[in-house]
Amino acid sequence: MGVFSKTCEYAMRAVFFIAHRTTAGERVGIREIAAGIDSPEAFLAKIMQDLTRRGIVNSIKGPNGGFYMDAASLKKPLSEVVLAVDGDGIFVGCGMGLEYCSAVNPCPLHNEFMEIRTRIQKMMQENTIGDFNEELNLGILSLKK
Amino acid sequence: MGVFSKTCEYAMRAVFFIAHRTTAGERVGIREIAAGIDSPEAFLAKIMQDLTRRGIVNSIKGPNGGFYMDAASLKKPLSEVVLAVDGDGIFVGCGMGLEYCSAVNPCPLHNEFMEIRTRIQKMMQENTIGDFNEELNLGILSLKK
DNA sequence: ATAATAAAAGATATATTTGTCTTTTATTTA
DNA sequence: TAAATAAAAGACAAATATATCTTTTATTAT
Ligand code: FES
Ligand code: FES
Secondary structure, eight states, X not given: OOSSOHHHHHHHHHHHHHHHHOXXXXXXXXXXXXXXXXXXXXXXXXXXXXXXXXTSSEEEOSTTOEEEOOHHHHTSBTHHHHHHHHTTHHHHSOTTOOSSOOSSSOOTTHHHHHXXXXXXXXXXXXXXXXXXXXXXXXXXXXXOO | OOSSOHHHHHHHHHXXXXXXXXSTTOOBOHHHHHHHXXXXXXXXXXXXXXXXXXXXXXXXXXXXXXXXXXXXXXXXXXXXXXXXXXXXXXXXXXXXXXXXXXXXXXXXXXXXXXXXXHHHHHHHXXXXXXXXXXXXXXXXXXXXX
């Protein structure tokens, strides 16, 4: 287990990959995305269906079709991807699995964990998909292996 | 999904509960632990078997038997519980699921995620089970609901 | 219109996590 | 020694996450 589910990890990598590969209306196919982020193609296809339904990425069928992101999508914070796939558990949940996290009924990790959780939330909310993309464009960042 | 597996969450809560309930050679039974941390008894029993085999807690069978922790166990960092149950993934793994996390092949989250991960590691390594127990003894902390 | 392309949808399969039940072993008490 | 107690061990079951395969729908190009 990690901070995010495997499904969510694939989703984030795919979204970055699409953002990176599609400027000005270009599209990228599922096969290429899967190869680019090192994920099982059919499984990723399912994940993409979900992201598309939720409007996080856009898609067009048929020849020259594929996935792409418009300007509005690039302005969305990465947290939207996480929320869509994993829900808000990582942003609001108790570190030790108590039903609710609250200062009224705090678990032993509460104080420390709150700060960590806030930090995760910040990283996800204050950076847009487009922000990450700019760094990716510098060519030093990786989405596979 | 959270930062830790459900199994690990139960394990941490159980260890705290035992530390809290057993001073000077007293023991506490699995039923009482399960009730005290709000977990399924039979499942927790399995988790405890593992923790016992790994020497994180101690146990004695038969009447007046149960689980307990000696002074040495209380001095162990909480990270030992996490390592025993979930492995080191949360301490060393890549936030986006790349096979290895490294500065040589960094994912887009790498810099930010490294700091978060280090923070988690610190919380777990620099606090012993006994440390948490002292706070628990103040009676303001909770292990259930 | 037809054929080709590519995503969407639906059904199914596998693996892992979470959870339960029964039997066995160790220990204590009577 | 016999009965009672409590954890250990092993087998089994359910739920969820991960993964694959087939069919359908939308779009494009011929
Ligand atoms: S109650 Fe556990 S993190 Fe807040
Ligand atoms: S490479 Fe992803 S966190 Fe370090």
